[in-house]
Amino acid sequence: MARVLELATNRTRWSVLKNFTKFRAAQLTVLAPFVGYLIVFNADLRSYLNLDLPENADAELVDWLRIQSLTFLYFGLVLYGAATTIFSACCPNKIKQNNNIIEYIQKMEVVKTPNLVRRRLSYTVYRFLERNSDERGNPFFSYQHPSFPQSAAAPLHQLIEKLASLAITDDPTVASLRTATGHWRTDTVMQSMHGENQIERLRWSPLFGAAFDLSKEVFYVSYRVDDFSLFWVRVSVLILFVAGLAFLAVPTIVTMLAIILGLI
16 A cells, blocks of 8 residues: 555656646647537538438447537536646645746755755755654655655655764764764654754754755755645546546547548
C-alpha cells in the first residue's frame, strides 16, 4: 500500500496536473463536439452528407450513443470545469505562476533577502514536521506521508545536512545529533529548530543564516514540497480531469463514426 501511495503522489503532482489546464488535445476535444453537432444535427447538412446511421444491429450501440451525446458532452464539460476550478483554487501559486521549477528559482533569486529565505526554510521544515512526525521523520523510514513523500523529504534532509555542517562546527552540546559516521540526525535537528524550547531554537538559528548562501536549494525544496501538497485533493482533481476527458471523447468518437458510416 505504501508503494502504491508513493507512486500515486508522484504521478499527481500539481506541476503534472497543470498540463491538463493547457493541454492542446484537451482543448480540441472540447471544441470537436460542437463542430460535430453543427454537422450531425443540422438536418440539411445531414441529408446532404447522408450522415444517418444504417439501421442494422451493428449500429445500435453507436446510434444510442449518438442520441445520448449531448448528455455526455454536458457531463464532460461539467467534470472538466470542476477539475479546473478546484485546481485553480488549491494549486500553490508558485506552481501555477511558473512554467517549471527552474523558472521559479530564477525569479526568487532576483528578489531574495535573508528574511525571505529564512521564512521559506522555516515554513518548509514546519510542513515536514506536520506531515512526518515521530518515526516518519527519519530519513531512512520507508513510508512518508503522501503530501510530503520521500521525493520531497530527501532533498530537505540533504539541505539540512549541508546547513548544519556549515553553521555548526565545534558545539559539544549537539554532538549527540551526529551519527557514528559523522552525519547529522536531520530529523532531530528539524525538531529542535521548531521545538518549544527557546534555547534549542536559538542554538540552531545559525542554520537560517547559512541558508542565504544556499538559497537556490532552499527555493528548490520549497517548490518540491508545495508540488506534493494536498494529496487527496490532487487525486480528486486527476479523477475529474480524466473522467471529463472520457465523457468529452464520446461525442467526438460517435460523430466520427456517424460520418464514416454515413459515407460508406
